[in-house]
Amino acid sequence: MRRFDRFVKTLFGRTLLFIALVVAIGAATLAVIARFYAGVAAERAYDQLLAGSTIQVAENLYVQGGVLALSPPVAALSTMSRYDSVYYKVLDSRGMVVAGYADLQNAANLSAAKQGPVFANGIYQNKPIRIATIARYMPEERTPGWATITVAQTTNARQALTNEMSFKVWTLILLMSAIALVASALAIRRGLRPLAQIENIIAARDPADLRPVTVETPSEMQAIIGAINGLISRLAERITAMQRFIADAAHQMRTPLARLDAQIELLEHEDDPAQFAARLAALRKTSSDVGRLTGQLLNHAMVIHRNEVIPFERIELVALAKEVLGRAIPLADERDVRVSFQSDAEQVWLAGDAISLQEALSNVLHNALRHGKADVIDVSICTQRESVRITVTDNGPGIAPENWDAALRPFSRIGAPGQEARPGSGLGLAIVHEVMKAHGGSVQFDMHRPGGFSVVLALPMK
Structure with a gap:
C-alpha cells in the first residue's frame, strides 16, 4: 500500500494511472460493443440456417387424396440438430396439425409468413428457442389454403458462437490495451527524461554556481527552464545585492566603531575634567551615530524583507x-x-x-x-x-x-x-x-x- 501511495504521488504514476483509467474505460466500452455485435452476427448466421431448414420442410409438403402430408424432413433438420434440439410443426389450411409437435406455440402473423420466414423468440420445454415460421399455399388440398410450417431451435449454438467470437475479440482488446499501457509507460519515461536530466544538473551544482541552466529539452519544457533560469537570475541579483549591502554595512560600521573604541581609550586616560567632559560628549555622539546607523541598516533590511513576503x-x-x-x-x-x-x-x-x-x-x-x-x-x-x-x-x-x-x-x-x-x-x-x-x-x-x-x-x- 505504501508503495502504491508513493507511486501515485509521482508524475509518472499519476499520468500512467490516468492513461490506464482511460484505456480501461475504452476497453470496457469496446468489449460491450464487441459482445453486442458478436450476438448480432451469431443471430444472423443461425437465422439464415433456420430459415433454410424451414423452407426445406415446406418443400417436403405434398397432397395425397386431398389431404396434406409431409415427407420426413431428415435432411432439413439434421444439420441443425448437430448443435441444438430442433422442433417443428406443420398445420394445414384448416389449422389441423399434420406433423411435428402439436404443443409448439407460434404467434407469427399469417400474412407476414406468406411473404417469407418470420422469426420470433420463445420458450419450449423450459428451454429458450428461436422460431421461424413460413406459409405455403396448397391448392391441391380438399380445402385449398395456406399451410403453416414452424421450425424451432434451441439457442445453445448461438450462445456458444457469440461467446467464442466475444472471447477472441476480448483477447485482442486486452492485448491491445496491455500494449497501449506498456507503450504509454515507455513514452512517459522518455518524456520525463529531460526533467531527470535537469534534476541531475541542478543537484550536481555548487550552491555558489548561479549560471543559467542550459540543456536540450523539448519545446514544451522550455517554459520550465525559463522559470528556473528566471529564479536563478533573481536569486543571483538578491545574493549580489545582499553581499554588496553586507560589505557596505561592514565598511560603514567599521569607522564609527573604531572611533568609538579610540574615544573610550582616550577617555580612560583623561585626567582633565574639562577634556573629560568634552571627550564624554564626543563619545555619546559617536555612540548615538552608531545606534542610528545600526537602526538604519536594520530598517533597510526590514523594508527589503517586507517587500518580498x-x-x-x-x-x-x-x-x-x-x-x-x-x-x-x-x-x-x-x-x-x-x-x-x-x-x-x-x-x-x-x-x-x-x-x-x-x-x-x-x-x-x-x-x-x-x-x-x-x-x-x-x-x-x-x-x-x-x-x-x-x-x-x-x-x-x-x-x-x-x-x-x-x-x-x-x-x-x-x-x-x-x-x-x-x-x-x-x-x-x-x-x-x-x-x-x-x-x-x-x-x-x-x-x-x-x-x-x-x-x-x-x-x-x-
Missing part, C-alpha cells in the same frame, strides 16, 4: 501621514519648527504595507529635520485619477539636482548645494526608494526658487 492590505493614507508627522516633530530638538498638513480628500485608500510606508515617510521627514535643518515643513496629499502624491516641502537647502539620482542609492552621503557631504548613513532616501519601488510608485525631487526643497512620493491607487 508581506502581502498588501488596504490602508488609509491620510491617517497614516498624520501619525508619522506627529511622531517626527520631536526630532526637531530645540528648534522651533512650523509644520502644516493638508489633503484634498478626507480619506485616501490604497493597497500597500503600512509599516513600510510609515518608514518611508518618516525618513523623508527625518532628512528634512536632521540633515536639511529645516524649520518650516509642509506636508500635502493630492489625489489624482489613478494615483496619489505625498509632497514634503521644507525651507532647507535641499539636494543639488545633479545629485538626485545618487541620493537614492544606499550609503550615498550627498551634501546641500555648495556644501560638503552631510553626516549620516546615506540610507534614508534609499529606504524610501525601495518602499516606493515595491508599491509601484516613485520618488521625485523638486528645487524651488528662491529657496525650498520638495520630496514627492507618487503612489498608484490600486
Whole structure:
C-alpha cells in the first residue's frame, strides 16, 4: 500500500494511472460493443440456417387424396440438430396439425409468413428457442389454403458462437490495451527524461554556481527552464545585492566603531575634567551615530524583507501621514519648527504595507529635520485619477539636482548645494526608494526658487 501511495504521488504514476483509467474505460466500452455485435452476427448466421431448414420442410409438403402430408424432413433438420434440439410443426389450411409437435406455440402473423420466414423468440420445454415460421399455399388440398410450417431451435449454438467470437475479440482488446499501457509507460519515461536530466544538473551544482541552466529539452519544457533560469537570475541579483549591502554595512560600521573604541581609550586616560567632559560628549555622539546607523541598516533590511513576503492590505493614507508627522516633530530638538498638513480628500485608500510606508515617510521627514535643518515643513496629499502624491516641502537647502539620482542609492552621503557631504548613513532616501519601488510608485525631487526643497512620493491607487 505504501508503495502504491508513493507511486501515485509521482508524475509518472499519476499520468500512467490516468492513461490506464482511460484505456480501461475504452476497453470496457469496446468489449460491450464487441459482445453486442458478436450476438448480432451469431443471430444472423443461425437465422439464415433456420430459415433454410424451414423452407426445406415446406418443400417436403405434398397432397395425397386431398389431404396434406409431409415427407420426413431428415435432411432439413439434421444439420441443425448437430448443435441444438430442433422442433417443428406443420398445420394445414384448416389449422389441423399434420406433423411435428402439436404443443409448439407460434404467434407469427399469417400474412407476414406468406411473404417469407418470420422469426420470433420463445420458450419450449423450459428451454429458450428461436422460431421461424413460413406459409405455403396448397391448392391441391380438399380445402385449398395456406399451410403453416414452424421450425424451432434451441439457442445453445448461438450462445456458444457469440461467446467464442466475444472471447477472441476480448483477447485482442486486452492485448491491445496491455500494449497501449506498456507503450504509454515507455513514452512517459522518455518524456520525463529531460526533467531527470535537469534534476541531475541542478543537484550536481555548487550552491555558489548561479549560471543559467542550459540543456536540450523539448519545446514544451522550455517554459520550465525559463522559470528556473528566471529564479536563478533573481536569486543571483538578491545574493549580489545582499553581499554588496553586507560589505557596505561592514565598511560603514567599521569607522564609527573604531572611533568609538579610540574615544573610550582616550577617555580612560583623561585626567582633565574639562577634556573629560568634552571627550564624554564626543563619545555619546559617536555612540548615538552608531545606534542610528545600526537602526538604519536594520530598517533597510526590514523594508527589503517586507517587500518580498508581506502581502498588501488596504490602508488609509491620510491617517497614516498624520501619525508619522506627529511622531517626527520631536526630532526637531530645540528648534522651533512650523509644520502644516493638508489633503484634498478626507480619506485616501490604497493597497500597500503600512509599516513600510510609515518608514518611508518618516525618513523623508527625518532628512528634512536632521540633515536639511529645516524649520518650516509642509506636508500635502493630492489625489489624482489613478494615483496619489505625498509632497514634503521644507525651507532647507535641499539636494543639488545633479545629485538626485545618487541620493537614492544606499550609503550615498550627498551634501546641500555648495556644501560638503552631510553626516549620516546615506540610507534614508534609499529606504524610501525601495518602499516606493515595491508599491509601484516613485520618488521625485523638486528645487524651488528662491529657496525650498520638495520630496514627492507618487503612489498608484490600486
